[in-house]
Amino acid sequence: MRTALGISLMAMTVSISAQVKLPDFTREQLPNGATLILLPRHDVPLVSVRAVFRGGAESEPAGMNGITAVTVEMMRRGAGQRSAAQIDLDLDFLGAALSSGANRQAAFFALEFLSKTAPEAMAIFGDILTQPIFPEDEARKVLAQTADRVRSSKDNPGAAVGQYFNGFFYPPGHPYRHSGSPDEISVARINREEIQKHYRRMAAGRNLIFVAAGDFDPGQFAPLARRIAGALPAGEAGQQPAPQEPRLERPRLLLVDKPDATQTYFRIGMPGIHRRHPDRIALLVANTLFGGRFTSLLNDALRVNAGLTYGANSILDQDRLSGAIAINSYTPTATTVKAIDLALDVLRRFAEKGVSQEQLDSARAYIKGNFPTDRLETSDQLCSILAELEIFGLGRSEIDGFFQQLDALTVETVNAAIRRRFTTENLQFCLVGNASAIEKDVAKFAGAMKVISIKTEGFAAPEF
Amino acid sequence: MLRFAGLLLVAALAVDAQMVQVTEHTLSNGMKILIHEDHDVPNVALYLFFKVGSRNERPGATGISHFFEHMMFNGAKKYGPKQFDIQMEKAGGRNNAYTSRDVTVYTDWFPRSALELMFDMEADRIRDLSFDPKIVESERGVVSSERRTSVDNSPFGTLYEQLNATAYIAHPYQWPVVGWASDIEAWTMDDLKAHYRMGYAPNNCVVVVSGDITPADVLPLAKKYFEPIPRQEPPPPVRTVEPPQLGERRVEVRRPANLPLLMLSYHIGAARDPDFPVYEVIETLLTGGRSSRLHQRLVEKEQLVLNVGGGVRPSLDPGQFLFTFQVRTGRQPGEVEKSLYEELERLGREPVPAEELQKAKNQILADFYRQLKTISGKANLLGSYEVFYGSWNQINQAPARIEKVTADDVQRVAARIFSPRNRTAGTLVPEQRAEVKQ
Numbered sequence: 001m002r003t004a005l006g007i008s009l010m011a012m013t014v015s016i017s018a019q020v021k022l023p024d025f026t027r028e029q030l031p032n033g034a035t036l037i038l039l040p041r042h043d044v045p046l047v048s049v050r051a052v053f054r055g056g057a058e059s060e061p062a063g064m065n066g067i068t069a070v071t072v073e074m075m076r077r078g079a080g081q082r083s084a085a086q087i088d089l090d091l092d093f094l095g096a097a098l099s100s101g102a103n104r105q106a107a108f109f110a111l112e113f114l115s116k117t118a119p120e121a122m123a124i125f126g127d128i129l130t131q132p133i134f135p136e137d138e139a140r141k142v143l144a145q146t147a148d149r150v151r152s153s154k155d156n157p158g159a160a161v162g163q164y165f166n167g168f169f170y171p172p173g174h175p176y177r178h179s180g181s182p183d184e185i186s187v188a189r190i191n192r193e194e195i196q197k198h199y200r201r202m203a204a205g206r207n208l209i210f211v212a213a214g215d216f217d218p219g220q221f222a223p224l225a226r227r228i229a230g231a232l233p234a235g236e237a238g239q240q241p242a243p244q245e246p247r248l249e250r251p252r253l254l255l256v257d258k259p260d261a262t263q264t265y266f267r268i269g270m271p272g273i274h275r276r277h278p279d280r281i282a283l284l285v286a287n288t289l290f291g292g293r294f295t296s297l298l299n300d301a302l303r304v305n306a307g308l309t310y311g312a313n314s315i316l317d318q319d320r321l322s323g324a325i326a327i328n329s330y331t332p333t334a335t336t337v338k339a340i341d342l343a344l345d346v347l348r349r350f351a352e353k354g355v356s357q358e359q360l361d362s363a364r365a366y367i368k369g370n371f372p373t374d375r376l377e378t379s380d381q382l383c384s385i386l387a388e389l390e391i392f393g394l395g396r397s398e399i400d401g402f403f404q405q406l407d408a409l410t411v412e413t414v415n416a417a418i419r420r421r422f423t424t425e426n427l428q429f430c431l432v433g434n435a436s437a438i439e440k441d442v443a444k445f446a447g448a449m450k451v452i453s454i455k456t457e458g459f460a461a462p463e464f
Numbered sequence: 465m466l467r468f469a470g471l472l473l474v475a476a477l478a479v480d481a482q483m484v485q486v487t488e489h490t491l492s493n494g495m496k497i498l499i500h501e502d503h504d505v506p507n508v509a510l511y512l513f514f515k516v517g518s519r520n521e522r523p524g525a526t527g528i529s530h531f532f533e534h535m536m537f538n539g540a541k542k543y544g545p546k547q548f549d550i551q552m553e554k555a556g557g558r559n560n561a562y563t564s565r566d567v568t569v570y571t572d573w574f575p576r577s578a579l580e581l582m583f584d585m586e587a588d589r590i591r592d593l594s595f596d597p598k599i600v601e602s603e604r605g606v607v608s609s610e611r612r613t614s615v616d617n618s619p620f621g622t623l624y625e626q627l628n629a630t631a632y633i634a635h636p637y638q639w640p641v642v643g644w645a646s647d648i649e650a651w652t653m654d655d656l657k658a659h660y661r662m663g664y665a666p667n668n669c670v671v672v673v674s675g676d677i678t679p680a681d682v683l684p685l686a687k688k689y690f691e692p693i694p695r696q697e698p699p700p701p702v703r704t705v706e707p708p709q710l711g712e713r714r715v716e717v718r719r720p721a722n723l724p725l726l727m728l729s730y731h732i733g734a735a736r737d738p739d740f741p742v743y744e745v746i747e748t749l750l751t752g753g754r755s756s757r758l759h760q761r762l763v764e765k766e767q768l769v770l771n772v773g774g775g776v777r778p779s780l781d782p783g784q785f786l787f788t789f790q791v792r793t794g795r796q797p798g799e800v801e802k803s804l805y806e807e808l809e810r811l812g813r814e815p816v817p818a819e820e821l822q823k824a825k826n827q828i829l830a831d832f833y834r835q836l837k838t839i840s841g842k843a844n845l846l847g848s849y850e851v852f853y854g855s856w857n858q859i860n861q862a863p864a865r866i867e868k869v870t871a872d873d874v875q876r877v878a879a880r881i882f883s884p885r886n887r888t889a890g891t892l893v894p895e896q897r898a899e900v901k902q
Contacts, residue, residue: 043504044837085764088754093823095830114830141767148770148793151722155619260720262616263609293558295549304546307605310613330613362554369556369575372505378837 019403020371022396025386026218032205033237034229037386038222039213041379045115047214049122049225050383051129054207054391055238056105058175058320064198066182067190068102070142071198072109076100077138080127084138087124096121098128102180105320106391107202112380115215118224126228132199139192147187154454157258157432158330161265165430167460168254169269169324170246176323183458204235209390214379245271245322248426251446254461257435258454264336264433268343269326270423275318275392281405282417283325287316288363290350290422291327297346302329308339320392325421333434337441344424344445351422354415364406371402484836484859486846487679489686493695494667497686498846498856500674502839508675509843510572510582512590513851515670516663517566518643519636519781520699525655527643530563531607532659536570537561538599541592543585545599555581565637566780567851568663573840576676580685587689590664595653604648611642619721619892620788627890628784630715631729635706635781665696670850674843706731706782713888718895723770723790725892726797728804730785730881735778735852741865742877743785747775748824749816749874750807751787755823757807758787768792768800778852785881797891805884812879815871828866 025039060067076098077084091098096113109128113121153159163179170177182190210229212221248271273279284292291298291314302312308331317323327347331339355363375385376399389398431442435451443449450464487499517529537559539545552559557574572582615621625640632638642648671690673682709731732743750758751772758772774786789800835841846856 044833046833046837085755085760088760089823092753092755092827093819095826097830097834112834114833141764144767144792145763145770148723148790151793152770152790155721155723157617158613263612293553295546295553300546303606305602307602308609310606310609331609332612362550365556366553366558369507369578370558370573372575373507373573373838373840377505377507377839 020376020399022376022385022399023382025213030205030226030230032230032232032234034205034208034210034232035390036222036225036229037209037211037390038218038225039211039379039382039386040216040218040221041213041382042215045215046112046379047115047118047121047212047216047221048110048112048379048383049125049210049212050380050387051109051125051229052209052211052387052391053107053202054105054209055202056102056107057178057180058105058241059202059238060175060178060198062173063186063189064194065178065186066146066180067186067194067198068107068202069181070146070190071195071202072100072102072107073142074134074139074195075109075132075199076128077142078133078135080131082124082127084135087128090120090124094121096124103319104176104180106387108387110380110383118216118221122224122228126231129203129228130231134192134196134199136192139195143187143190146182147184150182150184150187157261157265160256160454160459161267161430161432163459164254164256164432164461165267165269165326167458168252168430169428172460172463174246175241176319176321177460179459183460185458201236201238203232204237205230205232206235206237208232209387211383211386213382213386240320246324248428250448251425251427251429252464253429253431253442253446253449255435255439255442255449255451256430256432256454257451258432259434259436261333261433263330263332264431264438265330266336266340266432267326267328267430268340268347269324269428269430270421270426272317272323272325272421274320274322276394277322279417279420280318282409282414283316283421284367285360285363285406285409285414286355286418286422287314287325288367289355289359290314290346292316293366297350298327298329298343301342301346302331302339306339306342308335308342312343333437336431336433336438340429340442340445344427347422348424351418351424354418355411357411360409360411360414364409367406368403484842484846486856488856489679489683491666491686491691493691493693494665495686495690495693496670496850497682497690498670498672498850499677499679499682500672500842500846501678502674502842503676505839506576506676507839508574508576508579508673508677509840510574510586511672511674511840511843511847512570512586513670513672513847514568514570514663515566515668515851516568516659516699517564518639518641519565519702520662521636521639523639524647525651525659526639526647527607527641528647528651528655528659529568529663530641530643531603531648531651532656532663533561533563533568533570534603534607535595535600535656536589536593538603539594539596540589541594542588544594545596548585548589551581551585552578557582563641565641569844569847571840571844579677579681583685583689587693590666590669590690591693593660593664595656597653600653600656607642608645608648611645611648614642615640619719619725622719623717623725623727623890623892624788626715626717627727627729627888630713630890631731631784631888632706634704636702636704637706637779637781637783661696662699665698666690666693667695668698670847672843672847672850674846675839702781709886709888711885715888715890717890717892719892721892721894723793724795724797724894726769726789726791726800727774727890728787728801729888729890730886732776732783732785732881734780734782736854737782739873739877740776740778741869742873743776744828744866745821745824745869746811746874746878747785748827749811749820751775752824752827757811758804761807762789762800762803766803768795768803778848780852801889808878808882812875812882814875816874818871821869821871821874825866825869829863832862
């Protein structure tokens with residue numbers, strides 16, 4: 001195996017006006033199918049490791065939404081010879097930081113520790129990944145805490161609107177109908193046995209991407225990493241559901257009633273793209289201009305010119321399956337219709353007129369200027385980007401050729417992509433607010449409308 | 465084994481933390497410039513710390529520092545309305561700003577090619593901000609929306625505001641940084657102009673530049689753009705001293721919510737209080753990480769709360785030791801209080817075991833180190849140390865300051881601050897609970 005010693009101390013060796021390049025790293029396939037990626041860099045005496053299991057929300061059995069997130073939490077609550085409390089104590093003693101979570105296509109663990117504590121930190125990490133015990137009392141506790149977290153999230157409409165949007169935009173059976181976290185219904189179904197079953201499916205060598213970046217000597221560190229990543233059974237690679245486009249045949253509006261809300265939180269969606277879509281760079285530029293930065297058209301109209309909100313933006317999903325493009329904002333109850341009208345007006349003009357050369361140049365410079373600090377500055381960012389390339393089956397050219405691809409865009413290609421995706425037809429409106437105050441007025445936005453109470457269990461909308 | 469590892473860790477940090485090197489220069493108008501080189505990425509973080517915040521406000525115009533933070537993006541003499549953001553984003557940069565009780569901080573991130581543009585635009589708005597009445601009105605709506613989101617539609621924000629208004633009866637820390645709703649609606653053009661004159665003097669500002677630059681790049685630009693800005697009178701001293709608290713205070717908030725909240729505030733000293741490192745160690749022992757005393761007892765063992773938050777933050781005037789808890793379904797804030805007070809009392813009664821003290825120190829030093837990973841983290845830390853501790857160079861003493869804290873210090877300080885008469889308790893009682901059961 002080639003090791004990448006002697007690389008520059010600098011993550012980036014060229015100026016922003018030229019290109020960005022990932023630092024050198026090594027990649028190997030272990031006998032159990034796991035992928036191991038090592039990127040030594042010696043700017044600060046810290047090491048970041050990231051273990052990513054393919055699957056995430058996509059791999060969850062029906063009715064078990066959020067089980068990946070619960071499983072991941074349970075893995076750190078007792079492993080090997082260590083109890084949950086012992087793991088917490090050992091990690092804190094080392095000053096190590098462990099975070100974990102699940103998204104639509106993967107579960108992840110990220111650990112950061114001081115390079116001098118590598119043997120101790122990696123021993124704990126290995127236990128968590130390969131020898132979790134799932135104690136019954138911890139399972140009961142985690143599930144009860146999770147149920148309360150759902151209740152708490154419904155007290156904060158800004159957080160809840162995203163979950164309601166997913167439960168409304170995606171049809172029943174679609175893995176993205178749930179946001180990766182459990183709801184009141186699934187949390188009652190999940191139990192220790194299901195968690196163990198889910199762990200066995202997920203924690204297979206074929207599903208694992210193990211990345212380390214930071215201050216280590218590959219000669220010493222690689223055996224530690226191989227021992228952990230190679231210890232899992234090869235297992236079965238998870239079945240990945242075939243891409244399916246949400247069917248949006250008519251405009252619909254879901255209004256979630258929170259009678260005490262003093263403002264309306266809204267999200268307006270249309271079909272978007274997946275992470276490997278050929279239009280992704282053009283749409284990244286388009287979305288930057290539409291709602292992806294402070295001077296974007298949406299924020300300029302709703303916040304800067306009209307003072308209707310603290311912020312308006314748009315979200316371009318880039319997951320394994322096709323997602324949404326969604327307008328996202330909030331406004332006082334009394335100006336709900338005005339703000340939505342204004343957002344739709346911005347959308348209509350954008351879909352019709354597209355962008356100018358000047359706008360394209362500005363967005364390109366903005367994306368390039370922010371990219372190094374957003375994605376490539378720290379070891380944990382590098383771990384995250386390397387794992388992401390693996391998850392989506394993209395090569396390092398995705399990064400190394402990124403600026404070239406941006407440079408190659410023309411106004412015509414961007415506008416063609418906008419015409420293909422940005423539309424005012426069949427929009428899907430999800431609102432959380434005081435229904436009695438706005439119900440009559442917002443009905444004009446969609447022929448089909450449904451009102452549900454925020455007290456209704458779960459986040460999924462009834463079919464309509 | 466673990467203890468050994470911990471000692472190694474501390475030794476490593478004490479040496480490495482000397483790595484933060486700064487070139488310091490004070491312009492003839494009193495503006496201080498701190499330059500830190502870091503060539504990992506071809507980018508720059510430019511942070512401007514103005515020593516003005518909600519502590520410099522008065523009743524009737526609360527929140528004006530924060531409002532002003534917004535106004536600074538709304539046009540000046542050379543770069544008109546919207547131009548700061550338009551020019552910056554076009555040059556590959558991005559910005560934000562934050563206001564606290566003590567400071568207003570402008571944060572710019574950009575590729576090094578935009579360095580001169582940023583100095584030009586910052587100088588323009590510090591010297592020649594414009595005040596368009598139409599823009600003021602529009603921005604009022606934006607700030608009202610920010611308040612509705614962070615306070616009115618957030619149980620946490622609502623209780624936090626009420627807690628502070630109860631914990632302080634005289635000092636300006638009693639009002640929210642975002643301002644009372646009535647004041648946001650009411651402040652005038654004259655209030656704004658007076659605030660600008662008071663806070664935005666070069667001699668009231670610390671500029672930090674961190675990233676892919678050298679002093680030779682930065683100093684000529686600072687002299688060209690910032691030095692001609694005339695010096696002004698700095699904000700008048702904050703006269704009011706919070707009188708000692710004479711007994712426990714309580715505040716209750718009733719509003720619709722699914723879960724109750726509990727918050728506690730204890731008065732402590734300011735950032736330059738010699739005991740501040742002790743507060744930080746106590747904070748970590750009680751709330752730092754999942755192994756902390758309060759997390760283990762309240763979240764894991766007794767399962768009374770969903771999370772433990774709070775702690776201490778450096779402040780210019782005497783501040784607070786804060787605890788926040790999201791109380792679990794079916795549990796009462798009173799049960800949490802009982803267990804919490806036992807833990808606080810124990811910390812003042814029994815010496816903390818050596819291993820546990822070492823663990824807390826390791827956590828603090830590792831967290832400190834994490835803030836030095838990025839150019840923006842370093843810019844923020846350097847500016848904060850300069851403002852709150854009197855010199856950026858205190859960063860290099862931070863590990864030693866923490867290392868010096870003893871078990872005796874912890875016991876002495878805990879016994880002093882966590883007395884019932886020094887505390888303010890706030891509870892949020894969900895109003896819908898009875899309704900739900902019906």
